[in-house]
Amino acid sequence: MRAVVVREFGGPEVMELVEVPLPQPGRGQVRVRVAAAAVNPVDVVTRSGLLAGAGLMAPRAVTGLGWDVAGTVDAVGPGVTELAPGQRVVGLRDRLDTDLGTYAEHVVLDAGTLAPAPAGAGFAQAATLPLNGLTADQALDRLGLPAGSTVLVTGAAGAVGGFVVELAALRGLRVVALAGPDDEQLVRGLGAQWFVPRTAPDLAAAVRESVPGGVDGAVDAALLGIRALGAVRGRGAFVAVAAGSAPPALRGIRVTNVWITADGPALTRLSALAADGRLTLRVAGTLPLERAADAHRRQEAGGLRGRLVLTP
Numbered sequence: 001m002r003a004v005v006v007r008e009f010g011g012p013e014v015m016e017l018v019e020v021p022l023p024q025p026g027r028g029q030v031r032v033r034v035a036a037a038a039v040n041p042v043d044v045v046t047r048s049g050l051l052a053g054a055g056l057m058a059p060r061a062v063t064g065l066g067w068d069v070a071g072t073v074d075a076v077g078p079g080v081t082e083l084a085p086g087q088r089v090v091g092l093r094d095r096l097d098t099d100l101g102t103y104a105e106h107v108v109l110d111a112g113t114l115a116p117a118p119a120g121a122g123f124a125q126a127a128t129l130p131l132n133g134l135t136a137d138q139a140l141d142r143l144g145l146p147a148g149s150t151v152l153v154t155g156a157a158g159a160v161g162g163f164v165v166e167l168a169a170l171r172g173l174r175v176v177a178l179a180g181p182d183d184e185q186l187v188r189g190l191g192a193q194w195f196v197p198r199t200a201p202d203l204a205a206a207v208r209e210s211v212p213g214g215v216d217g218a219v220d221a222a223l224l225g226i227r228a229l230g231a232v233r234g235r236g237a238f239v240a241v242a243a244g245s246a247p248p249a250l251r252g253i254r255v256t257n258v259w260i261t262a263d264g265p266a267l268t269r270l271s272a273l274a275a276d277g278r279l280t281l282r283v284a285g286t287l288p289l290e291r292a293a294d295a296h297r298r299q300e301a302g303g304l305r306g307r308l309v310l311t312p
Helices: 041-048 130-143 159-170 181-190 203-210 264-275 289-301
Strands: 002-006 015-019 029-038 068-076 088-092 106-110 114-116 150-154 174-179 194-197 215-220 232-240 254-257 283-288 307-311
Touching (some): 041 289, 068 106, 068 130, 088 130, 114 264, 130 159, 130 232, 130 264, 159 174, 159 181, 159 215, 174 203, 181 194, 194 203, 283 289, 289 307
Parallel strands (some): 150 215, 215 232
Antiparallel strands (some): 029 106, 068 088, 088 114
């Protein structure tokens, strides 16, 4: 089968489309025939070597790319009873230390990382859910705010931020959305109560005009760090969604990172919300697997609304 791998770190040109043996599922595992694999920022920093440089990846001769997958169960290993060939599923590969990722024609994952694909959604749409949806859900879990609390979401029009806005609103949180000046209608449609343009010269002051005293918490999907921390009240909560982007815990604010964990039951819940139209699946475009390098170039250029998706 075909798969995209890297043997050395660098720009998009280091990505190779190679022929590899068809992987076989072991005990408790499932093989998925990949119909769609979303392209995420973590794929770019993996390929570039930034994660290895930060000590988050051990040295490897070959590194697979891709975390998100939507497709059809192709084979199951011993001990798997909850899934069967032919089922439409979504899943998440949350390990970096593997030779193959989801940029491939098939991928083997633990059964517990998979969930039914959202009913009524195409595979490309479904592939945008696992990593970004689970990141948003787990970030809000770490925030730990009760219903009625106020939360700032930076990067609210982005793939992760959009899910944070929707899930926060579903949890009864009141959202201040920070996004581009042209994104106000979008983020309000996702459930934001207040809007602050990211061009505001003083982010903290702009947020505090809407929420005097500061918000109870923030999910920093735009990696603004200390700029966003100033909008949070003393002894509030702050969640950074990327390694190295967490600011110091000033004014007694509880600062944490969200480290994504594959979670089949949580993904099943998110898939049902997407099927009901309560989570918005956004595809920025689709490209064939052999154009993975072009997808990375577009990802690095920024400005996407939703995720690019590779289709083997």
